[in-house]
Amino acid sequence: MALWRPDPTFYPSARLAMEAPQERLAYVAVLNPGTGEPDAMTVVDCDPNSASYSQVVHSLEMPHVGDELHHFNWNACSAALCPSSAHPHLERRYLVVPSLANSRIYIIDTQPDPQRPRIVKTIEAEQVRRAGYSRPHTVHCGPDAIYVSALGSADGDRPGGIMMLDHYTFEPIGPWELDRGPQELAYDFWWHIGIDTMMTSEWGTPEMFETGARLEDVVGQNYGHMLHFWDMRRRTHRQAVDLGAQHQMALELRPAHNPTRHYGFCGVVVSTEDLSGSIFVWYRDGDEWAARKVISVPAEPAEAADLPPALQPLGAVPPLITDIDLSLDDRFLYVSCWGTGKLLQYDVSDPFNPVQTGELEMGGVVRKAAHPTGATLTGGPQMVEISRDGRRVYLTNSLYSSWDDQFYPDGLNGWLSRIDVNPEGGMSVNEDFFVDYGKTRTHQVRLQGGDASSDTYCFP
Amino acid sequence: MSAVLLHALIPDPAALASLGPWLGLAALGVFHGLNPAMGWLFAVALALQRQRPVQLYTATGYIAIGHLASVAIIMAALVLAGAFLPLKWVRIAAGAILLGFGIYRLVRYYRHPRWVGMNVGGRDLIAWSFLMASAHGAGLMLAPVVLSLTRPDAASGIVGDLGEHGGFLSLTDAPVWWLAGLLMHTVVMLAAMLAAAVVVYYRVGLAFLRRGWINLDLLWAGSLVAAGAITLIWAVVG
Numbered sequence: 001m002a003l004w005r006p007d008p009t010f011y012p013s014a015r016l017a018m019e020a021p022q023e024r025l026a027y028v029a030v031l032n033p034g035t036g037e038p039d040a041m042t043v044v045d046c047d048p049n050s051a052s053y054s055q056v057v058h059s060l061e062m063p064h065v066g067d068e069l070h071h072f073n074w075n076a077c078s079a080a081l082c083p084s085s086a087h088p089h090l091e092r093r094y095l096v097v098p099s100l101a102n103s104r105i106y107i108i109d110t111q112p113d114p115q116r117p118r119i120v121k122t123i124e125a126e127q128v129r130r131a132g133y134s135r136p137h138t139v140h141c142g143p144d145a146i147y148v149s150a151l152g153s154a155d156g157d158r159p160g161g162i163m164m165l166d167h168y169t170f171e172p173i174g175p176w177e178l179d180r181g182p183q184e185l186a187y188d189f190w191w192h193i194g195i196d197t198m199m200t201s202e203w204g205t206p207e208m209f210e211t212g213a214r215l216e217d218v219v220g221q222n223y224g225h226m227l228h229f230w231d232m233r234r235r236t237h238r239q240a241v242d243l244g245a246q247h248q249m250a251l252e253l254r255p256a257h258n259p260t261r262h263y264g265f266c267g268v269v270v271s272t273e274d275l276s277g278s279i280f281v282w283y284r285d286g287d288e289w290a291a292r293k294v295i296s297v298p299a300e301p302a303e304a305a306d307l308p309p310a311l312q313p314l315g316a317v318p319p320l321i322t323d324i325d326l327s328l329d330d331r332f333l334y335v336s337c338w339g340t341g342k343l344l345q346y347d348v349s350d351p352f353n354p355v356q357t358g359e360l361e362m363g364g365v366v367r368k369a370a371h372p373t374g375a376t377l378t379g380g381p382q383m384v385e386i387s388r389d390g391r392r393v394y395l396t397n398s399l400y401s402s403w404d405d406q407f408y409p410d411g412l413n414g415w416l417s418r419i420d421v422n423p424e425g426g427m428s429v430n431e432d433f434f435v436d437y438g439k440t441r442t443h444q445v446r447l448q449g450g451d452a453s454s455d456t457y458c459f460p
Numbered sequence: 461m462s463a464v465l466l467h468a469l470i471p472d473p474a475a476l477a478s479l480g481p482w483l484g485l486a487a488l489g490v491f492h493g494l495n496p497a498m499g500w501l502f503a504v505a506l507a508l509q510r511q512r513p514v515q516l517y518t519a520t521g522y523i524a525i526g527h528l529a530s531v532a533i534i535m536a537a538l539v540l541a542g543a544f545l546p547l548k549w550v551r552i553a554a555g556a557i558l559l560g561f562g563i564y565r566l567v568r569y570y571r572h573p574r575w576v577g578m579n580v581g582g583r584d585l586i587a588w589s590f591l592m593a594s595a596h597g598a599g600l601m602l603a604p605v606v607l608s609l610t611r612p613d614a615a616s617g618i619v620g621d622l623g624e625h626g627g628f629l630s631l632t633d634a635p636v637w638w639l640a641g642l643l644m645h646t647v648v649m650l651a652a653m654l655a656a657a658v659v660v661y662y663r664v665g666l667a668f669l670r671r672g673w674i675n676l677d678l679l680w681a682g683s684l685v686a687a688g689a690i691t692l693i694w695a696v697v698g
Binding site: 002003004005006008010011012013016081082083084085086087088089090142143144145168193194195196232233259260458459460 | 496497499501502504505508509511569570571572573574575576577578579580588666667669670671673674675677678
């Protein structure tokens, strides 16, 4: 366990991390809802020079059924080089994998053979409850601990929040917040590490998402629409920024990777005004935080006959912006439109004036755009992960099992696709890399050695 | 407190006259100063974050103050213990503590105080540095040197000659010597921090950290063990 030099996958800055070698493996969380089969962590070969390129080389089944694997992350990342509490000789080795449905957290060891990871520890739901929460979700390696957001309170209602795990033993330390102010709903979180500011976003309480999207709660504007800003040192709530109640489900947060840039992007799933999806940028306005809508993606009109029952009353397909990702140079923002079946690329060098630089059509509720190889694509672009050098993007297509069934009732077959990026903007679907998972559904992708949403950098 | 006991607070003039202890304090100053986890890297981060290179100098200054405070407490504790207890006992106790702490650090070298906060002011930096130096046993590491400066004839009451420097040490001069030793260590530590911070900031660049940041925590733990062993052996043999 003792390293003599820092883990070679740790980089002081995002700029330096862009020089990292190409990833050879991807870890992809997959779901088998309703089949009696457990979910699994699959290992995919991403090395074009390998004989098993674009194939699942291993599948690690979970010991329980119905976990609803969702997001996960590494035990350690470049934040280990942060000078305030450095621990550079820790290894990026374990995947911290929450079960969203069963509230346990698996610790998966990717050593000694990265192609054959093993579960080495399970934090049971009871331990998560004792730490104040349930439905663990987003994981980030922090300066002093592993931080995990949780969508439900210990009794499965509200407030959701953030808990901490010891970054050596993985034992839950307890709830992170000392004063949560008005915050009740939880989803994603990240931080501006250089100014000790955390931001959190909002989805809904477990009953609002576990059985599917609830139209009455969308219409009633009950889903989350606030960004919360926190003092990381004092672990207290500082400010809530309301994006407007019409902006339902403020989900993914992507702060600039450069710690001297104090802005970031938040994806909003749907507007009750016009069914559009949107991207907000948050920024410093004097001593306060503010947010402004910088991208709006319109809904596409459709015949009721082409729509699933859930969307028929609307007569249109909302884009449903379910995931976004920002390249390590803070230049390109990728936006998944899971409803319409589009992946959009924007140059956000000027965060207040994004310029669209690329668009791909893949799947979609009505569009049903096929892969260039001719393969049928069910679902639409969902989880999006960018390689450290920014040249490749990996896409999966499942959102959440009950929501998949609602929006894609004819069935959703999991896939993993690779997108090639032109360094100056623009992108294309790679024809050589496509993994068809059949009835198994695919969720988050993590790249070996790190990717564009795994690491925190303390240096510009 | 009797006058006889107080004399033990006076450094041993013979030891003061030799170069060894001073070199020891200086060498440990370099060792402490070059460790990125002790502060210079924090100064580099602040200079980059705020785009103000002057932070290299102000931050290392505050960090040196916190380090000095942490080391001073251990030093004072050792000297005072030497005033009330036979020096042999103090050496055995200090050696045992060092050895135990060193072994603990060898096994748990990767543990570090939980500190969150990059947006820090002077007072924060002093507190941070005090915490880091204390948790890593920076002051303890100085114990063999400090104890080598302490008069072995604690209870004899003899005020000795200062060798070639001539003159006599009196009780009122003693604090000056201890302070000199403490400052010597701190100034060298500050110089080492500044050198590392300036070189990395202006010349080498941050990529250096990826290979250059060797596991000083392990070396540090080894140094604690070595210092403990030396102190113990010396207590028994010397």
